[in-house]
Amino acid sequence: MIKKVCDLLAKSTVSDYEVIDVRTRSVQLFYVLNKLETNRYTDNRDLIVNIYVDHEDHRGSSSFKVLASDDEESINNKIDEAIEVAQKIDNPPFELYDGDPCAYTKIGADGQGLDVLATKVMDAIVKADHFDNVWINSTEIFITTKDTHFINSKGIDESFTKTTVEIELIPTSKNKNGEEFELYFDKTYIDPDLDEIKNDIETVLKKAIDRADAVIYDPQKMHPQMVAIDGDMAEVILGSIINDINYMNVLMQNNHYKLNDKITPYDLSITLNANIDKASNVRPFDDNGVVLSSKEIIKNGDVIENWGSLIYGQYLKVDKPSGSYSTYVIRVDEKQRIEKPNVPYMELISFSSPQFDASTGYFGGEVRLARYHDEDGNIVPVTGLSLSGDLYLAIQTANYSIEDVTTARGIRPEVIYFDRFKLH
Amino acid sequence: MFSTFLSERKEVAKKIVTELAKEYPYVSIFGKHAIGKRFLVNSKMIQVGDSTNAMDSEAGFVIKVFNGDHYSEYSLDDINDLDITEFKKAITLSDLDQDTVDVGILSDEPLHKSFIREDKEPLSNDEILEKLEGFKDHLTAFDPRIVNVTTIFSRRETSSMFISPNRDLEQYYIWHNCMSQVIVSDGENIQSNFDVTYGSTSKEAIEAFDQKKEDIAKMSVKLLEAKPIEPGVYDVITDPSITGLIAHEAFGHGVEMDMFVKNRAKAKDFIGKQVASGLVEMHDGAAAALSAASYFFDDDGVLANDTTIIKDGILLDGISDVLTALELKKTPSGNSRRESTRRKAYTRMTNTFFMPGTSKVEDMFKSIEHGYYLCKTNNGMEDPKNWNIQCTAQYGLEIKDGKFTGKIVSPVIISGFVPDVLKSISMVSDKYEVIGSGTCGKGHKEWVYVADGGPYLKARVKLG
Helix, strand or coil: CHHHHHHHHHHCCCCEEEEEEEEEEEEEEEEECCEEEEEEEEEEEEEEEEEEEEECCEEEEEEEEECCCCCHHHHHHHHHHHHHHHCCCCCCCCCCCCCCCCCCEEECCCCCCHHHHHHHHHHHHHHHCCCCCEEEEEEEEEEEEEEEEEEECCCCEEEEEEEEEEEEEEEEEECCCCCEEECCEEEEECCCCHHHHHHHHHHHHHHHHHHHHCEECCCCCCCCCEEEECHHHHHHHHHHHHHHCEHHHHHCCCCCCCCCCECCCCCEEEEEECCCCCCCCCCCECCCCCECCEEEEEECCEECCCEECHHHHHHCCCCCCCECCCCEEEEECHHHEECCCCCCEEEEEEECCCEEECCCCEEEEEEEEEEEECCCCCEEEEECEEEEEEHHHHHHHCEEECCEEEECCEEEECCEEECCCEEC | CCCHHHHHHHHHHHHHHHHHHCCCCEEEEEEEEEEEEEEEEECCCEEEEECCCCCCCEEEEEEEEECCCCEEEEEECCCCCCCHHHHHHHHCCCCCCCCECCCCCCCCCCEEEEEECCCCCCCCHHHHHHHHHHHHHHHHHHCCCEEEEEEEEEEEEEEEEEECCCEEEEEEEEEEEEEEEEEEECCCCEEEEEEEEEECCHHHHHHHHHHHHHHHHHHHHHHHHCECCCCEEEEEEECHHHHHHHHHHHHHHHHECHHHHCCCCHHHHHCCCECCCCCCCEEECCCCCCCCCCCCECCCCCECCCEEEEECCEECCCECCHHHHHHHCCCCCCCEECCCCCCCCEECCCEEEECCCCECHHHHHHCCCEEEEEEEEEEEEEECCCCEEEEEEEEEEEEECCEEEEEEECCEEEEEEHHHHHHCCCEEEEEEEEEEEEEEEECCEEEEEEEEEEEEEEEEEEEC
């Protein structure tokens, strides 16, 4: 189909075009408690067309989806309508990607049927479910293979295939009074080792046990001087800083950090990188076909480059726009790394829904589970507390764990320690 | 009008259903053809095109069968060339040695209906772009501290059909939103203000925005004065959007009865019990209001409903998808919803709202000694198992001795134990609005369009 659409576009009056064709096949399993309720097989295609029309000093654009309902006549109609719209749009001019195309890339080799892999993953999950007073509920498994094919009018023709394993489940625990508590687990893997899955599930089940044993936060008795944040919340925090300096935010004047601004007084370095094993968001090229490799954007705590889409970069007159990365590597000065705080601290394990306001730097939310580490090394599971503060201030005095972790979005210090957030 | 593509596939669907019904005790086919169009105008560029998300734009089918043991679904773009042998192979798990849920066969009562809700005088592409340009220019010119304005118009057209041995349903409906994001900066602080209008016709959504644009501009600039709130417990008045957010997060998720089946909702044990102030009446249903989640039948072929969830503060009932209703031996409430045909149907909210009461809004403000008027939904998160909620309002306006002090706080997080929040409701306004512009996920995925709202409420809650 993609070739047919390209042929029709080539015969039209468009100045340029891009076509992205994604075929997605998946096996999906849905459980109630640990019993299978529904299995699904999917085989779908998304074909997105962007057309560009040059007129005077402007370049107008419009986009449409080619659906299963479309035939040659309706595709031609969509092209004609898109041209009519684009002719009236006076956006600044820009060029499409015409660099070296990406060689075919395969991310996550399946090597077996998707359904066989799905049942093996479920077996690994069941094996992890062996603790007292805690169990797994509502497991959902998605084994997905996506074939992405990109073609543009500059002759770029590139493709990649990615297979991922996504697991969502609800670890549930019971306390001595018979009350039940839940946490939430959702992780996407590339090439998972079944032991890795089992270990991850065991870890979250142990957290759920703590949730059942948690006491209500008492600021009279607990005096944390720092908070430790890891997991999804650490991702939100670091991702927010990276997103802030995206071309789109700069263009909309919605960015807090400007070029050469100092984010931290210590060496914090962030490199966008498209070649990270096990980072499930990884992709070799972006939606404009730009081949991604690596790009340092923050060095020694300073913003040295903005980053983002080829088009927005050109709107900002960036010489060589980076492309839209989805994975990164974060390095921090060894002096900021600590084994653990030498003061009482609160380890925040599960938020209800962490909130970040990029405009103000506000970060906060309700904490469902924390662990209070007191001055004598005792650890008490805690609930019933909220966090709030200004991330832009807090990041300036943050410390980081010695260990790094690889997540869906890349490599970063596993834990961030803050001394400027309020607990209440 | 109803999709020609689906019309053309109806006979094929019936043949497949007949063929599969020879082997499977339950068979149905749900087909959907949706087209989402988006117009974006801001100070730097214009973008027009189809929404790329399958939630908005797709043509696809779900074939659902029961094999006597468990349910299976096959999602594909077109049923025209379906190979029955390949279908059977695809839905058969080759290495299955697991317990399955004991459910039974879904009912298939005879029903043949066709529904339509259209925009009879749709605005043209040029008219929409001209209106958006006008809004952008008006907002930009309001104050030099407004540094960027984005205005967006979206149109969602949905056709779907449901075919089973005894059912033949088809529907077409449409919904529109007009929204803006205004960025303000005084050189030191940056704030962002988001607002939205809606309508079943394009003119309705655009005209509503036209009437609101002055207030949007004023509040955008006012947000530059916003400070963080001092955490504490306060008397509050909620605007209809925050009321809706509370309805959605506090009890909406908690009465999605697939959570009952999974033993994940505390509400299961509270049916027939007092869970809120006696002033509270809450509804959900695609037929309960004309709004963003109004359809005629759901994604498993059940007609839309209006479910009374709470009346006089007593929890009466929950909402359900077909499988959940089957497992609970209930009549399904018409709440089976899918993000797209590529995803499973779950029990999902539709239009969820509190009913109006008798208090006058001005009397409600006057009754506040010290508290906040909480405005504009930002987002929220539920905890049906333990009844904790977290809702974020974009801003709050301070009230002292019944009058606004001029002080603004932003953002404001409301948290607490659901029955404590709902039982603290002491006044309910006679005015109400169902806001037709939301989306909702289940866990961190499975997005569907929802609406929520209600009257102004006076309550006492923890803010942070």
